[in-house]
Amino acid sequence: MSNAFRIDTTRRKARLGRLLTPHAEIETPVFMPVGTQATVKAIPQDTLEELGAQIILGNTYHLYLRPGVETVRRMGGLHEFMSWRRAILTDSGGFQVFSLNELRKVNEEGVTFRSHLDGSSHFFSPESAMEAQIWLGADIIMAFDECTEFPADRARARASMQMTARWAARSKKYFEEHKHEVLWSAPSQIPTLAAKSAARMGHPDHVGTAALGCPAEQSSAAAPASSRSPGQPGAAVTTQTIAAPQSEQTQSLFGIVQGGMDRELRKESAERTIEIGFPAYAIGGLSVGEPRELTREIVESTLEHLPSDKPRYLMGVGTPEEIVEYASLGVDMMDCVLPTRAARHGLLFTSEGKVSIKQARYAQDPAPLDPNCGCRVCQRYSRAYLRHLYASNEVLAQLLNTVHNLSFYLDTMRRVRHSISLGEESRFLSGLWSRPKP
């Protein structure tokens, strides 16, 4: 068991949990910043750590093309290559490949596609997508699925969902046969969880541990074991609230539910995916152009068919209100490019609404971007300065804007967790954040 999941508290449908991965213990619900090309755009890794990112995403399609999975493996795997010591999740490449539209051909075997970089021809199958992800070496990897386009008629959505199910079985089969090939599968390869946990306890972004039954003393006591290695005498594994894996560690493969915008097909997809059997289930194929109400409806109905004791990952959403809402529905993991991409376009999320920093109204505004935000950008710089950097096409604008937006998202999720832990009704569903600031 490489990725253990435990639910500590529930509040209506919302769950507060802990997901133990080989590189980090993750508090859920969690928001995962997207690091497409082995970098969360514009942000150094130490800043990501400071922001409290527990797990980030990498995109298999992009990394496969550049620098190539062989290069990443030779450099010690994705964690080592990008010097990120916490958890990583890679997607299967399916979503990116399906975004290529004219550049791909799908058949039962897999997908032939052309590189967006140089037009070269490539082929992804469930097996090769698993191989690529095992080589990259993320903590969590995803089954190879077909992301059904929107709109799609029922026959098309059904056929696509069925292929996803067949590909899920092939993904699992390949993974089970090859999962020990991940570079760090030997226990000595990874810094021990005890050391990690000790480090984590001292981190300012850690909220509500006492209430969650993970006393600091226990983790501190475990710290001396940090140098243990297999043959080392006296290197006993110390007891923790969540036991550290004591045998060979591997990645976890998550299944993905598809089925378009059809509740029945989603139910069938969930059942078939559960039948194959995965340690966690993702909901894919949403945020592909459908109205937001429909997204919510499909999420809510699909969640009913997923096992309550397994992590649920909603892929590719959403605005700050949406991630709060989905957490309240019982989603445990989410990712989205919105905070980072919007930041690069000068669109900033604040407690007072969405700010377009390029607007002339901010040119002489000495106030911090968000007076209620404690991030290093809001603590140091004015709206006038941020507006100047953006208007002057300065690289620093991208960095500072991204730091703030990620801080806003990660802080939002911390508050959600805190609110679940206190058994409080969420105070964060105001619906104001994504509206323009008045």
Added chain:
Amino acid sequence: MSNAFRIDTTRRKARLGRLLTPHAEIETPVFMPVGTQATVKAIPQDTLEELGAQIILGNTYHLYLRPGVETVRRMGGLHEFMSWRRAILTDSGGFQVFSLNELRKVNEEGVTFRSHLDGSSHFFSPESAMEAQIWLGADIIMAFDECTEFPADRARARASMQMTARWAARSKKYFEEHKHEVLWSAPSQIPTLAAKSAARMGHPDHVGTAALGCPAEQSSAAAPASSRSPGQPGAAVTTQTIAAPQSEQTQSLFGIVQGGMDRELRKESAERTIEIGFPAYAIGGLSVGEPRELTREIVESTLEHLPSDKPRYLMGVGTPEEIVEYASLGVDMMDCVLPTRAARHGLLFTSEGKVSIKQARYAQDPAPLDPNCGCRVCQRYSRAYLRHLYASNEVLAQLLNTVHNLSFYLDTMRRVRHSISLGEESRFLSGLWSRPKP
């Protein structure tokens, strides 16, 4: 006296000194990173502090056009606008205006030029350049000069040098009449030097203080005075090794020596500028396309005509070897866009030579960029990762590359200072740094 200068040690022609400005005490020889548009490109201000930058440059021409000196003044001046608490130097705009070539017309009164941003017409005179710099509010400002083009015949170089001298007199006259208009001229406007000094003493980039007779205890004892303001009872100014200004503070205006590549004209320019009288002298008009040998020759001969008790600022140079060499000739201050600009083009200075990180040879190189460098980039990332970021056009490449190059420059200058303080022959003139890494 707003900018006091003291020479602590000399080694042949090289000098180790301290320049006291209203916002910071600067150890010289000093390298000043260039922050053209109120940002050292790609680098957040806290990272600049961590790198040990004591003083940075702003460009009056760029800030005048965008966001405008009125905006900067309304936002509290350049320090406040960009949230930079250490020292700033602004150039007069002369060099940038003269770089516009076809877009300018010069007469005795000043220069008419067109904005490179929108083609709009503007006029800079010695008086308006001083006004702009007083409004920006840097610690050190520069006389408005004409940067003589290269090559130029003797008549042209002489006429240009003479105009620079007349403009220097006008610059000084305007400055003396208006220097009290700087926003922070009242003593209470600036955090006290005692507080700054206390903060500085705790900074890891501080080298050789004990040898320089500035004991930490004294600074610490002075810290409680940090909240003093004019009418506050009991807010006595405490004694420090270098006394804090006790009266109204102003900017310092530096004079600039021109004269093209002619030693005689340089001598005459130095004499005329000294006759006008400035607290420090800059050597301008070099690094404009002339051979490096000629630059050195002109620098060396010009320095002979500058007073030894005043700071000497060589504008717009150079490579790592050059800044070491000029420091050994007795230059106290230097600035250059080279470390930041080269970084953005993937050219990195290391103790083993210059690295072009885009080269395929680094694609699978797990070593740090410079094994002898302690910067946060070399401590965390591999050449393979830096190469991937650069090849993938990732913004993080610009940030990490710039952090390393600035670290290399600032560290080089720290070593120069340390070596002067120990009375050692500089070990840093190997001439290897700017050659390609073998």
